[in-house]
Amino acid sequence: MQNGFMLLSFGSLSLVYITMILGVYLSSVHQSLSCSEWPLCPNGFLKPPEQRYVVEYFHRIFVIFTAGAIYATSIFAYAKVKTMKRLTLLATIVVSIQILIGALVVTKKLDIMIVTAHLPIGVALFGITLLVFLRYRKDYLTSVNNGTSGNLD
Numbered sequence: 001m002q003n004g005f006m007l008l009s010f011g012s013l014s015l016v017y018i019t020m021i022l023g024v025y026l027s028s029v030h031q032s033l034s035c036s037e038w039p040l041c042p043n044g045f046l047k048p049p050e051q052r053y054v055v056e057y058f059h060r061i062f063v064i065f066t067a068g069a070i071y072a073t074s075i076f077a078y079a080k081v082k083t084m085k086r087l088t089l090l091a092t093i094v095v096s097i098q099i100l101i102g103a104l105v106v107t108k109k110l111d112i113m114i115v116t117a118h119l120p121i122g123v124a125l126f127g128i129t130l131l132v133f134l135r136y137r138k139d140y141l142t143s144v145n146n147g148t149s150g151n152l153d
């Protein structure tokens with residue numbers, strides 16, 4: 001059970017990281033407005049993306065997986081890992097805000113204030129998911145050493 005939470009929190013952390021790299025790449029190759037539609041690119045979810053918006057397509061698809069993993073981590077925490085309830089709730093709030101800001105980045109056509117907010121909120125989200133993983137890992141290792149690992153649930 002505890003390793004399940006550790007795996008899920010590490011998955012969220014990794015997905016946030018990949019989404020951020022895709023976002024920075026998206027900005028660097030000047031494809032930021034290549035999908036003017038919202039919430040998905042013109043090809044939708046399952047059809048292969050066209051070359052001109054391939055990076056933006058993957059940025060959006062990874063957002064879906066990232067948000068799903070973060071929400072699942074929080075539901076897991078509320079059901080089984082009481083000590084991580086508040087921090088995982090914070091992650092769900094921040095990822096939801098980031099998705100709204102992401103929508104505005106596109107619909108407001110790269111408004112400078114909104115684009116400027118998108119990067120630090122992404123960094124904050126990375127920090128929070130890192131904290132969830134590291135704090136839980138520390139609690140877990142301490143409880144294993146003390147022989148009280150059942151108390152983490």
Ligand code: HEM
Pocket residue numbers: 016019020021022023024025026027032033059060063066067095098099100101102103105106110115118119122123125
């Ligand atoms: C988990 C949620 C998200 C994270 C962690 C994230 C992260 C990032 C990061 C780090 C950047 C690079 C910013 C820069 O270089 O200044 C970026 C760029 C971008 N993101 Fe996201 N993003 C998320 C959600 C979204 C959503 C939902 C959209 C909406 C379609 C979106 C659209 C964009 C666009 C268009 C850019 C390029 C902006 C530019 O030209 O600087 N993002 N994202």
